[in-house]
Amino acid sequence: MSAACRPSAVRQNGIVGTYRDDGIVLRTQKLGEADRIITILSRRNGRIRAVAKGVRRTKSRFGARLEPFSHVDLMLYTGRSLDVITQAETVRGYGEPLVGDYPRYTAGTAMLETAERFTTIEKEPALRQFLLLVGGLRTLVDGGHEPRLVLDAFLLRSLAVAGYAPALEECAICGVRAPSDDDDDDDDPGPGPVGGGRGHWRRGSGLRTFGVAAGGLTCKSCHAPGAATAATGTIDLMVSLLRGDWEAADASERRHQVECSGLVAAYLQWHLEHSIRSLRHVEHA
Amino acid sequence: MYEGVVQDLIDELGQLPGVGPKGAQRIAFHLLTADPDDVRRLAATLIQVTEKVKFCRICGNVAENEECKVCRDTRRDPSVICVVEEPKDVAAIEKIREYRGRYHVLGGAISPIDGVGPDDLRIRELMTRLADGAVTEVILATDPNLEGEATATYLARLIKPLGVRVTRPASGLPVGGELEYADEVTLGRAFEGRRTLNV
Numbered sequence: 001m002s003a004a005c006r007p008s009a010v011r012q013n014g015i016v017g018t019y020r021d022d023g024i025v026l027r028t029q030k031l032g033e034a035d036r037i038i039t040i041l042s043r044r045n046g047r048i049r050a051v052a053k054g055v056r057r058t059k060s061r062f063g064a065r066l067e068p069f070s071h072v073d074l075m076l077y078t079g080r081s082l083d084v085i086t087q088a089e090t091v092r093g094y095g096e097p098l099v100g101d102y103p104r105y106t107a108g109t110a111m112l113e114t115a116e117r118f119t120t121i122e123k124e125p126a127l128r129q130f131l132l133l134v135g136g137l138r139t140l141v142d143g144g145h146e147p148r149l150v151l152d153a154f155l156l157r158s159l160a161v162a163g164y165a166p167a168l169e170e171c172a173i174c175g176v177r178a179p180s181d182d183d184d185d186d187d188d189p190g191p192g193p194v195g196g197g198r199g200h201w202r203r204g205s206g207l208r209t210f211g212v213a214a215g216g217l218t219c220k221s222c223h224a225p226g227a228a229t230a231a232t233g234t235i236d237l238m239v240s241l242l243r244g245d246w247e248a249a250d251a252s253e254r255r256h257q258v259e260c261s262g263l264v265a266a267y268l269q270w271h272l273e274h275s276i277r278s279l280r281h282v283e284h285a
Numbered sequence: 286m287y288e289g290v291v292q293d294l295i296d297e298l299g300q301l302p303g304v305g306p307k308g309a310q311r312i313a314f315h316l317l318t319a320d321p322d323d324v325r326r327l328a329a330t331l332i333q334v335t336e337k338v339k340f341c342r343i344c345g346n347v348a349e350n351e352e353c354k355v356c357r358d359t360r361r362d363p364s365v366i367c368v369v370e371e372p373k374d375v376a377a378i379e380k381i382r383e384y385r386g387r388y389h390v391l392g393g394a395i396s397p398i399d400g401v402g403p404d405d406l407r408i409r410e411l412m413t414r415l416a417d418g419a420v421t422e423v424i425l426a427t428d429p430n431l432e433g434e435a436t437a438t439y440l441a442r443l444i445k446p447l448g449v450r451v452t453r454p455a456s457g458l459p460v461g462g463e464l465e466y467a468d469e470v471t472l473g474r475a476f477e478g479r480r481t482l483n484v
Contacts, residue, residue, distance in 0.1 A: 027398055032303060033303070058459045059459050059461070059462050061466045061468070062468055063468065064468045064469075064470035064471050065468045065469070065470070067430060067431045067470075068398070068431050069431065090468070090469050090470075093469070093470060095431050095434075096470065099431060099434040099435045099438055100434075100438055101438075102435065102438055102439050102442065105435050105438070106397055109396075109397040109398050110397065112398060113397075113398050277397065277398065277399070277400035278397035278398050278400075280397075280400075280402065281395075281397035281402040281403075282397070
Protein backbone atom coordinates (compact mmCIF):
# COMPACT_ATOMS: atom_id res chain seq x y z
CA MET A 1 0.00 0.00 0.00
CA SER A 2 1.43 3.38 -0.93
CA ALA A 3 1.92 6.07 1.65
CA ALA A 4 -0.71 8.25 -0.04
CA CYS A 5 -3.60 5.82 0.44
CA ARG A 6 -2.58 4.43 3.83
CA PRO A 7 -5.26 5.23 6.45
CA SER A 8 -2.64 6.66 8.81
CA ALA A 9 -2.84 9.29 11.50
CA VAL A 10 -1.16 11.89 9.31
CA ARG A 11 -2.31 15.40 10.31
CA GLN A 12 -4.14 13.87 13.28
CA ASN A 13 -1.82 15.00 16.00
CA GLY A 14 -4.62 15.32 18.50
CA ILE A 15 -5.03 18.28 20.83
CA VAL A 16 -1.81 19.23 22.57
CA GLY A 17 -2.66 19.43 26.26
CA THR A 18 -1.44 22.86 27.27
CA TYR A 19 -2.38 24.42 30.56
CA ARG A 20 -1.52 27.46 32.61
CA ASP A 21 -0.89 27.61 36.34
CA ASP A 22 1.13 29.58 38.86
CA GLY A 23 3.30 28.10 41.54
CA ILE A 24 6.41 28.18 43.69
CA VAL A 25 9.55 26.44 42.41
CA LEU A 26 10.51 23.88 45.06
CA ARG A 27 13.51 22.17 43.53
CA THR A 28 15.54 21.93 40.35
CA GLN A 29 17.52 18.96 39.06
CA LYS A 30 19.92 18.84 36.14
CA LEU A 31 18.75 16.89 33.11
CA GLY A 32 20.96 16.05 30.14
CA GLU A 33 23.18 18.70 28.59
CA ALA A 34 21.36 21.94 29.35
CA ASP A 35 17.86 21.09 30.67
CA ARG A 36 16.44 20.98 34.16
CA ILE A 37 13.58 19.16 35.84
CA ILE A 38 11.65 21.75 37.85
CA THR A 39 9.44 20.71 40.74
CA ILE A 40 6.67 23.24 41.37
CA LEU A 41 3.94 23.48 43.97
CA SER A 42 1.16 25.01 41.90
CA ARG A 43 -2.09 26.68 42.87
CA ARG A 44 -4.47 24.46 40.88
CA ASN A 45 -2.54 21.28 40.07
CA GLY A 46 -0.62 20.61 43.28
CA ARG A 47 2.92 19.35 42.79
CA ILE A 48 4.10 19.29 39.19
CA ARG A 49 7.37 18.02 37.76
CA ALA A 50 8.18 19.57 34.43
CA VAL A 51 11.13 19.89 32.08
CA ALA A 52 12.53 23.33 31.32
CA LYS A 53 14.57 22.99 28.15
CA GLY A 54 17.89 24.79 27.75
CA VAL A 55 17.61 26.71 31.04
CA ARG A 56 21.20 25.99 32.05
CA ARG A 57 22.51 27.90 29.03
CA THR A 58 23.50 31.51 29.74
CA LYS A 59 21.25 32.70 26.91
CA SER A 60 18.17 30.94 28.28
CA ARG A 61 15.03 33.07 28.13
CA PHE A 62 13.73 31.98 31.52
CA GLY A 63 16.60 30.34 33.38
CA ALA A 64 16.68 32.78 36.29
CA ARG A 65 12.89 32.70 36.62
CA LEU A 66 12.88 29.00 37.38
CA GLU A 67 15.14 29.06 40.43
CA PRO A 68 13.88 27.71 43.79
CA PHE A 69 11.72 30.19 45.78
CA SER A 70 10.41 31.87 42.60
CA HIS A 71 6.66 32.36 42.34
CA VAL A 72 6.05 31.99 38.62
CA ASP A 73 3.17 32.06 36.17
CA LEU A 74 3.69 29.13 33.81
CA MET A 75 2.47 27.77 30.52
CA LEU A 76 3.04 24.02 30.23
CA TYR A 77 2.11 21.20 27.94
CA THR A 78 1.43 17.70 29.11
CA GLY A 79 4.17 15.27 28.21
CA ARG A 80 4.24 11.48 28.42
CA SER A 81 6.10 11.24 31.73
CA LEU A 82 7.00 14.86 32.49
CA ASP A 83 5.27 18.06 31.43
CA VAL A 84 7.25 20.70 29.53
CA ILE A 85 7.45 24.39 30.48
CA THR A 86 7.03 26.63 27.45
CA GLN A 87 6.68 30.05 29.09
CA ALA A 88 7.49 31.46 32.52
CA GLU A 89 6.82 34.89 34.00
CA THR A 90 7.86 35.96 37.50
CA VAL A 91 5.03 36.80 39.91
CA ARG A 92 7.44 37.40 42.81
CA GLY A 93 11.00 36.22 43.29
CA TYR A 94 11.62 35.27 46.91
CA GLY A 95 15.08 33.85 46.17
CA GLU A 96 17.00 37.12 45.69
CA PRO A 97 16.26 38.57 49.15
CA LEU A 98 16.76 35.17 50.82
CA VAL A 99 20.22 34.27 49.48
CA GLY A 100 21.70 37.41 50.99
CA ASP A 101 20.72 36.24 54.49
CA TYR A 102 22.03 32.75 55.23
CA PRO A 103 19.77 31.89 58.23
CA ARG A 104 16.69 32.93 56.22
CA TYR A 105 17.89 30.99 53.19
CA THR A 106 18.33 27.76 55.18
CA ALA A 107 14.93 28.21 56.86
CA GLY A 108 13.33 28.81 53.44
CA THR A 109 14.97 25.70 51.99
CA ALA A 110 13.50 23.60 54.82
CA MET A 111 10.07 25.10 53.99
CA LEU A 112 10.40 24.10 50.33
CA GLU A 113 11.51 20.56 51.19
CA THR A 114 8.66 20.15 53.69
CA ALA A 115 6.09 21.40 51.16
CA GLU A 116 7.41 18.84 48.67
CA ARG A 117 7.19 16.02 51.23
CA PHE A 118 3.61 16.96 52.14
CA THR A 119 2.50 16.76 48.52
CA THR A 120 3.47 13.20 47.73
CA ILE A 121 1.07 12.64 44.84
CA GLU A 122 1.75 14.60 41.67
CA LYS A 123 -1.04 16.78 40.25
CA GLU A 124 -3.24 16.32 43.31
CA PRO A 125 -4.50 19.84 44.15
CA ALA A 126 -3.04 21.17 47.42
CA LEU A 127 -4.31 24.74 47.56
CA ARG A 128 -4.00 25.14 51.34
CA GLN A 129 -0.39 23.91 51.30
CA PHE A 130 0.36 26.28 48.40
CA LEU A 131 -1.17 29.29 50.18
CA LEU A 132 0.67 28.35 53.36
CA LEU A 133 3.98 28.25 51.50
CA VAL A 134 3.37 31.60 49.80
CA GLY A 135 2.47 33.15 53.17
CA GLY A 136 5.48 31.55 54.86
CA LEU A 137 7.94 32.78 52.23
CA ARG A 138 6.42 36.27 52.30
CA THR A 139 6.80 36.42 56.09
CA LEU A 140 10.36 35.12 55.84
CA VAL A 141 11.33 37.71 53.22
CA ASP A 142 9.65 40.58 55.09
CA GLY A 143 12.11 39.91 57.91
CA GLY A 144 9.87 40.91 60.81
CA HIS A 145 10.41 37.70 62.77
CA GLU A 146 13.23 35.31 63.66
CA PRO A 147 13.58 32.93 60.65
CA ARG A 148 13.51 29.79 62.81
CA LEU A 149 10.17 30.92 64.32
CA VAL A 150 8.73 31.48 60.84
CA LEU A 151 9.92 28.01 59.85
CA ASP A 152 8.45 26.36 62.97
CA ALA A 153 5.13 28.16 62.40
CA PHE A 154 5.11 26.91 58.81
CA LEU A 155 5.93 23.34 59.86
CA LEU A 156 3.23 23.27 62.55
CA ARG A 157 0.60 24.68 60.19
CA SER A 158 1.63 22.28 57.42
CA LEU A 159 1.11 19.44 59.90
CA ALA A 160 -2.29 20.89 60.79
CA VAL A 161 -3.28 21.17 57.10
CA ALA A 162 -2.28 17.52 56.59
CA GLY A 163 -4.31 16.46 59.64
CA TYR A 164 -1.38 15.90 62.00
CA ALA A 165 -1.75 18.97 64.26
CA PRO A 166 -0.15 18.16 67.62
CA ALA A 167 -2.44 18.08 70.66
CA LEU A 168 -1.19 21.06 72.68
CA GLU A 169 -4.15 21.81 74.95
CA GLU A 170 -5.26 18.34 75.91
CA CYS A 171 -3.78 14.88 76.36
CA ALA A 172 -3.19 13.34 72.92
CA ILE A 173 -4.23 9.93 74.25
CA CYS A 174 -7.16 10.39 76.66
CA GLY A 175 -8.23 13.92 75.70
CA VAL A 176 -8.12 15.36 79.23
CA ARG A 177 -7.66 19.12 79.00
CA ALA A 178 -4.34 20.52 80.21
CA PRO A 179 -4.55 23.22 82.90
CA SER A 180 -3.79 26.79 81.88
CA ASP A 181 -0.50 28.53 82.80
CA ASP A 182 -2.10 30.21 85.78
CA ASP A 183 -3.37 26.90 87.14
CA ASP A 184 0.01 25.34 86.53
CA ASP A 185 2.03 27.93 88.43
CA ASP A 186 -0.43 28.13 91.28
CA ASP A 187 -0.27 25.69 94.15
CA ASP A 188 -4.04 25.80 94.30
CA PRO A 189 -5.16 23.09 91.91
CA GLY A 190 -8.14 25.24 90.79
CA PRO A 191 -11.05 23.86 88.82
CA GLY A 192 -10.78 20.26 87.71
CA PRO A 193 -9.73 19.55 84.16
CA VAL A 194 -12.39 19.09 81.54
CA GLY A 195 -13.16 15.46 80.91
CA GLY A 196 -11.07 14.09 83.78
CA GLY A 197 -10.15 14.36 87.44
CA ARG A 198 -7.35 16.21 89.18
CA GLY A 199 -3.86 14.78 89.24
CA HIS A 200 -3.71 14.06 85.52
CA TRP A 201 -1.04 16.70 84.92
CA ARG A 202 2.23 17.58 86.64
CA ARG A 203 1.31 20.71 88.55
CA GLY A 204 3.56 23.52 89.70
CA SER A 205 6.60 22.03 87.93
CA GLY A 206 6.36 24.24 84.82
CA LEU A 207 6.88 21.10 82.73
CA ARG A 208 4.79 19.06 80.32
CA THR A 209 5.32 15.67 78.72
CA PHE A 210 5.34 15.77 74.92
CA GLY A 211 5.03 12.45 73.13
CA VAL A 212 6.13 12.68 69.50
CA ALA A 213 4.66 9.31 68.60
CA ALA A 214 1.59 9.85 70.80
CA GLY A 215 0.67 13.02 68.89
CA GLY A 216 1.34 15.82 71.39
CA LEU A 217 0.98 16.42 75.12
CA THR A 218 0.41 13.40 77.31
CA CYS A 219 -0.89 13.44 80.86
CA LYS A 220 0.58 11.61 83.85
CA SER A 221 -1.93 8.77 83.60
CA CYS A 222 -1.27 8.10 79.90
CA HIS A 223 2.42 7.32 80.04
CA ALA A 224 3.81 7.54 76.50
CA PRO A 225 7.07 5.64 75.98
CA GLY A 226 9.94 7.87 74.87
CA ALA A 227 8.03 11.08 75.57
CA ALA A 228 10.14 14.22 76.04
CA THR A 229 9.78 16.72 78.85
CA ALA A 230 9.11 20.24 77.67
CA ALA A 231 8.71 23.55 79.49
CA THR A 232 5.20 25.01 79.52
CA GLY A 233 6.74 28.10 77.87
CA THR A 234 7.73 25.88 74.92
CA ILE A 235 4.23 24.46 74.60
CA ASP A 236 2.78 27.99 74.80
CA LEU A 237 5.14 29.03 72.01
CA MET A 238 3.95 26.13 69.86
CA VAL A 239 0.34 27.19 70.47
CA SER A 240 1.20 30.80 69.53
CA LEU A 241 2.93 29.70 66.32
CA LEU A 242 0.03 27.47 65.36
CA ARG A 243 -2.48 30.28 65.95
CA GLY A 244 -0.33 33.01 64.41
CA ASP A 245 0.04 34.99 67.64
CA TRP A 246 3.33 36.64 66.61
CA GLU A 247 3.39 39.08 69.51
CA ALA A 248 3.62 36.22 72.00
CA ALA A 249 5.96 34.18 69.78
CA ASP A 250 8.43 37.05 69.30
CA ALA A 251 8.44 37.73 73.05
CA SER A 252 9.24 34.08 73.91
CA GLU A 253 12.51 33.16 75.60
CA ARG A 254 15.41 31.86 73.50
CA ARG A 255 15.56 28.53 75.39
CA HIS A 256 11.89 27.92 74.62
CA GLN A 257 12.48 28.71 70.93
CA VAL A 258 15.34 26.20 70.76
CA GLU A 259 13.31 23.52 72.55
CA CYS A 260 10.30 24.23 70.33
CA SER A 261 12.41 23.82 67.15
CA GLY A 262 13.69 20.45 68.35
CA LEU A 263 10.24 19.14 69.21
CA VAL A 264 8.65 20.41 66.00
CA ALA A 265 11.43 18.86 63.88
CA ALA A 266 11.12 15.50 65.66
CA TYR A 267 7.30 15.56 65.47
CA LEU A 268 7.31 16.49 61.77
CA GLN A 269 9.78 13.81 60.73
CA TRP A 270 8.04 11.12 62.78
CA HIS A 271 4.66 11.80 61.18
CA LEU A 272 6.06 12.29 57.69
CA GLU A 273 7.99 9.02 58.09
CA HIS A 274 10.79 10.79 56.28
CA SER A 275 13.70 12.97 57.32
CA ILE A 276 13.87 16.58 56.15
CA ARG A 277 17.50 16.95 55.15
CA SER A 278 17.49 20.76 55.16
CA LEU A 279 16.55 20.95 58.84
CA ARG A 280 20.06 19.85 59.81
CA HIS A 281 21.47 22.95 58.11
CA VAL A 282 19.03 25.54 59.43
CA GLU A 283 20.93 28.27 61.20
CA HIS A 284 19.68 30.52 63.96
CA ALA A 285 20.05 34.21 63.10
CA MET B 286 19.76 -9.29 26.41
CA TYR B 287 23.08 -10.22 24.84
CA GLU B 288 25.51 -12.93 25.80
CA GLY B 289 28.13 -12.51 28.53
CA VAL B 290 30.72 -9.86 27.94
CA VAL B 291 28.69 -7.80 25.42
CA GLN B 292 25.89 -7.40 27.96
CA ASP B 293 28.48 -6.60 30.65
CA LEU B 294 29.86 -3.82 28.44
CA ILE B 295 26.35 -2.42 27.80
CA ASP B 296 25.61 -2.50 31.55
CA GLU B 297 28.88 -0.74 32.42
CA LEU B 298 28.39 1.95 29.76
CA GLY B 299 24.84 2.45 31.01
CA GLN B 300 26.25 3.52 34.39
CA LEU B 301 27.81 6.65 32.83
CA PRO B 302 26.00 9.97 33.29
CA GLY B 303 23.71 10.88 30.39
CA VAL B 304 23.95 7.40 28.82
CA GLY B 305 20.70 5.44 28.72
CA PRO B 306 20.20 1.77 27.78
CA LYS B 307 19.84 2.51 24.04
CA GLY B 308 22.86 4.82 24.04
CA ALA B 309 24.91 2.21 25.90
CA GLN B 310 23.95 -0.40 23.30
CA ARG B 311 24.91 1.94 20.44
CA ILE B 312 28.33 2.73 21.98
CA ALA B 313 28.97 -0.98 22.71
CA PHE B 314 28.31 -1.98 19.09
CA HIS B 315 30.41 0.92 17.85
CA LEU B 316 33.30 -0.38 19.98
CA LEU B 317 32.79 -3.92 18.65
CA THR B 318 33.20 -2.75 15.06
CA ALA B 319 35.91 -0.14 15.73
CA ASP B 320 39.63 -0.58 15.06
CA PRO B 321 41.00 -2.76 17.93
CA ASP B 322 43.96 -0.35 18.37
CA ASP B 323 41.58 2.56 18.99
CA VAL B 324 39.66 0.51 21.55
CA ARG B 325 42.90 -0.53 23.30
CA ARG B 326 44.02 3.12 23.44
CA LEU B 327 40.67 4.11 24.98
CA ALA B 328 40.93 1.30 27.56
CA ALA B 329 44.51 2.27 28.43
CA THR B 330 43.50 5.92 28.89
CA LEU B 331 40.64 4.94 31.18
CA ILE B 332 43.02 2.89 33.33
CA GLN B 333 45.61 5.70 33.37
CA VAL B 334 42.98 8.23 34.47
CA THR B 335 41.93 6.12 37.43
CA GLU B 336 45.53 5.42 38.42
CA LYS B 337 47.20 8.79 37.83
CA VAL B 338 44.61 11.52 38.36
CA LYS B 339 44.07 12.79 41.88
CA PHE B 340 43.00 16.02 43.49
CA CYS B 341 45.51 18.81 44.15
CA ARG B 342 46.32 18.95 47.87
CA ILE B 343 46.28 22.77 47.80
CA CYS B 344 43.33 23.79 45.64
CA GLY B 345 41.33 20.58 45.05
CA ASN B 346 41.61 20.79 41.25
CA VAL B 347 42.30 17.62 39.25
CA ALA B 348 46.04 16.94 38.99
CA GLU B 349 48.47 14.23 37.96
CA ASN B 350 50.81 15.04 40.87
CA GLU B 351 50.36 16.12 44.46
CA GLU B 352 49.83 19.68 43.18
CA CYS B 353 48.04 20.83 40.02
CA LYS B 354 49.83 22.79 37.29
CA VAL B 355 48.28 26.11 38.41
CA CYS B 356 49.54 25.68 41.99
CA ARG B 357 53.00 24.64 40.72
CA ASP B 358 53.26 27.64 38.36
CA THR B 359 55.37 30.28 40.15
CA ARG B 360 54.25 32.96 37.67
CA ARG B 361 50.69 32.85 38.97
CA ASP B 362 49.72 35.59 41.44
CA PRO B 363 49.48 33.99 44.91
CA SER B 364 47.64 37.00 46.40
CA VAL B 365 44.38 36.31 44.49
CA ILE B 366 42.28 33.16 44.88
CA CYS B 367 39.31 32.40 42.68
CA VAL B 368 36.83 30.09 44.42
CA VAL B 369 34.86 27.78 42.11
CA GLU B 370 32.47 24.87 42.60
CA GLU B 371 33.98 22.21 40.32
CA PRO B 372 37.25 21.51 38.45
CA LYS B 373 35.41 22.13 35.15
CA ASP B 374 34.87 25.75 36.26
CA VAL B 375 38.67 26.14 36.48
CA ALA B 376 38.92 25.01 32.85
CA ALA B 377 36.19 27.51 31.84
CA ILE B 378 38.00 30.43 33.50
CA GLU B 379 41.39 29.34 32.13
CA LYS B 380 39.92 29.55 28.62
CA ILE B 381 39.48 33.35 28.89
CA ARG B 382 43.28 33.76 29.49
CA GLU B 383 42.64 36.88 31.59
CA TYR B 384 42.93 35.55 35.11
CA ARG B 385 46.46 35.07 36.49
CA GLY B 386 45.70 34.20 40.13
CA ARG B 387 45.19 30.82 41.80
CA TYR B 388 42.10 28.71 42.39
CA HIS B 389 40.25 26.91 45.13
CA VAL B 390 37.76 24.18 44.20
CA LEU B 391 34.99 23.72 46.77
CA GLY B 392 33.65 20.45 45.38
CA GLY B 393 30.05 21.70 45.07
CA ALA B 394 27.74 24.33 46.49
CA ILE B 395 25.70 24.60 49.69
CA SER B 396 22.36 22.94 48.98
CA PRO B 397 20.49 22.02 52.19
CA ILE B 398 17.66 20.42 50.20
CA ASP B 399 20.21 17.90 48.81
CA GLY B 400 21.79 17.48 52.25
CA VAL B 401 24.95 19.43 51.31
CA GLY B 402 26.05 21.82 54.03
CA PRO B 403 29.20 23.92 54.58
CA ASP B 404 30.97 21.00 56.29
CA ASP B 405 30.66 18.89 53.14
CA LEU B 406 32.69 21.38 51.07
CA ARG B 407 36.38 22.33 51.13
CA ILE B 408 35.70 25.51 53.11
CA ARG B 409 37.99 24.64 56.02
CA GLU B 410 40.89 24.20 53.56
CA LEU B 411 40.12 27.62 52.03
CA MET B 412 40.17 29.30 55.45
CA THR B 413 43.54 27.62 56.16
CA ARG B 414 44.93 29.07 52.92
CA LEU B 415 43.75 32.54 53.94
CA ALA B 416 45.16 32.32 57.47
CA ASP B 417 48.75 33.41 56.65
CA GLY B 418 47.63 36.82 55.32
CA ALA B 419 49.33 36.43 51.90
CA VAL B 420 46.00 36.50 50.05
CA THR B 421 44.57 39.99 49.49
CA GLU B 422 41.56 39.16 47.27
CA VAL B 423 39.13 36.26 47.02
CA ILE B 424 36.93 36.06 43.92
CA LEU B 425 33.78 34.05 44.66
CA ALA B 426 33.05 32.55 41.22
CA THR B 427 30.39 30.06 42.30
CA ASP B 428 27.56 29.47 39.80
CA PRO B 429 25.12 32.39 39.42
CA ASN B 430 22.19 30.27 40.62
CA LEU B 431 20.53 30.10 44.02
CA GLU B 432 22.88 27.54 45.56
CA GLY B 433 25.93 29.36 44.18
CA GLU B 434 24.70 32.72 45.52
CA ALA B 435 23.99 31.22 48.95
CA THR B 436 27.47 29.67 49.02
CA ALA B 437 29.01 33.02 48.06
CA THR B 438 27.04 34.79 50.83
CA TYR B 439 28.16 32.20 53.37
CA LEU B 440 31.82 32.47 52.33
CA ALA B 441 31.77 36.29 52.25
CA ARG B 442 30.48 36.27 55.81
CA LEU B 443 33.43 34.08 56.87
CA ILE B 444 36.16 35.81 54.85
CA LYS B 445 35.36 39.52 55.31
CA PRO B 446 36.36 39.63 59.02
CA LEU B 447 39.88 38.53 57.94
CA GLY B 448 40.29 41.86 56.13
CA VAL B 449 40.52 40.20 52.69
CA ARG B 450 38.81 41.87 49.73
CA VAL B 451 35.88 39.70 48.59
CA THR B 452 34.60 40.10 45.02
CA ARG B 453 32.12 38.30 42.78
CA PRO B 454 32.08 38.20 38.95
CA ALA B 455 29.49 40.51 37.41
CA SER B 456 26.09 39.17 36.39
CA GLY B 457 24.11 40.57 33.51
CA LEU B 458 23.19 40.41 29.87
CA PRO B 459 24.92 37.76 27.77
CA VAL B 460 26.97 38.98 24.81
CA GLY B 461 25.04 38.30 21.61
CA GLY B 462 21.67 38.18 23.40
CA GLU B 463 18.61 40.38 23.00
CA LEU B 464 17.34 42.68 25.75
CA GLU B 465 13.65 41.81 25.34
CA TYR B 466 14.32 38.15 26.17
CA ALA B 467 16.27 38.85 29.36
CA ASP B 468 14.49 37.82 32.54
CA GLU B 469 13.82 40.29 35.37
CA VAL B 470 16.55 38.99 37.68
CA THR B 471 19.28 39.13 35.03
CA LEU B 472 18.16 42.51 33.73
CA GLY B 473 17.98 43.87 37.30
CA ARG B 474 21.52 42.69 38.00
CA ALA B 475 22.73 44.15 34.70
CA PHE B 476 21.32 47.56 35.64
CA GLU B 477 22.74 47.29 39.16
CA GLY B 478 26.22 46.65 37.79
CA ARG B 479 26.11 49.16 34.91
CA ARG B 480 29.38 50.98 34.17
CA THR B 481 30.48 54.24 32.62
CA LEU B 482 31.55 54.03 28.99
CA ASN B 483 35.04 55.45 28.47
CA VAL B 484 34.85 56.97 24.99
